[in-house]
Amino acid sequence: xxxxxxxxxxxxxxxxxxxxIGIAQTTAxxxxxxxxxxxIDENKAITAEAELGPRNGSDVTGHVRFVQxxxxxxxxxxxxxxxxxxxxxxxxxxxxxxxSPDAKxxxxxxxxxxxxxxxxxDSPEKHLGDLPxxxxxxxxxxxGYFSVEGxxxxxxxxxxxxxxxxHGGPDNPELPSPPRIACGVIR
Numbered sequence: 209x210x211x212x213x214x215x216x217x218x219x220x221x222x223x224x225x226x227x228x229i230g231i232a233q234t235t236a237x238x239x240x241x242x243x244x245x246x247x248i249d250e251n252k253a254i255t256a257e258a259e260l261g262p263r264n265g266s267d268v269t270g271h272v273r274f275v276q277x278x279x280x281x282x283x284x285x286x287x288x289x290x291x292x293x294x295x296x297x298x299x300x301x302x303x304x305x306x307x308s309p310d311a312k313x314x315x316x317x318x319x320x321x322x323x324x325x326x327x328x329x330d331s332p333e334k335h336l337g338d339l340p341x342x343x344x345x346x347x348x349x350x351x352g353y354f355s356v357e358g359x360x361x362x363x364x365x366x367x368x369x370x371x372x373x374x375h376g377g378p379d380n381p382e383l384p385s386p387p388r389i390a391c392g393v394i395r
Contacts, residue, residue: 256361258372258392260287263311266389270350272372274394280357281367283339287351287374287390290344297375297385300337300359304369306391314371314391336365341379367394 254276262268270287290296302315318337336358342350362368371393377386 254361256368256394258394260372260374260390260392261306262289262389263306263309263391264376264387264389266376268374268390270374270390270392272392272394274361274367276361277355280355281359281361282353282355284353285342285350287342287344288349290348290350290374292344292346292348294344295341295378296344296350296389297373297377297379298339298342299335299373299375299385300339300367300394301371301373302337304371304393306371306393311371311373311388311391314373314388318367318370319365337367337370338379342374370394
């Protein structure tokens with residue numbers, strides 16, 4: 209009878225050793241994993257959003273999400289109803305009012321720090337509220353994200369309560385901005 213008791217005990221002991229070796233080998237495979245990119249914790253981040261509605265007879269709609277970062281704001285956008293493969297000015301405007309049919313109730317570009325308007329963030333003559341132009345795909349959808357320095361959601365240079373505008377064409381610093389074809393209040 210002792211023999212029957214000893215065999216299972218030896219088996220259990222050998223199993224425990226092999227499992228322990230397996231665990232040690234598993235952790236030894238990659239003892240120094242590559243550092244992961246910083247991920248914004250959506251539950252802790254300060255965020256704001258704007259639902260875009262059509263203006264000036266367009267069918268343009270969309271959603272823009274703003275996430276506070278250490279140096280500014282990350283902007284995530286999805287805009288539908290644009291022309292195929294077209295560029296559009298994309299700006300923060302001074303007033304959070306999209307009530308007029310032409311969206312002029314949203315006022316001028318936010319924080320005009322340059323003598324000209326109608327410029328994208330790529331221009332040295334930009335306003336602080338000028339964002340990078342957006343480009344639609346073959347289906348008329350513009351989808352993407354970018355980061356903007358110098359703005360915040362509700363601290364220095366706040367965008368909360370202002371409007372985000374999509375224009376009907378590309379930015380050109382020598383011409384007035386194209387018509388406002390979508391507007392949303394940043395909440």
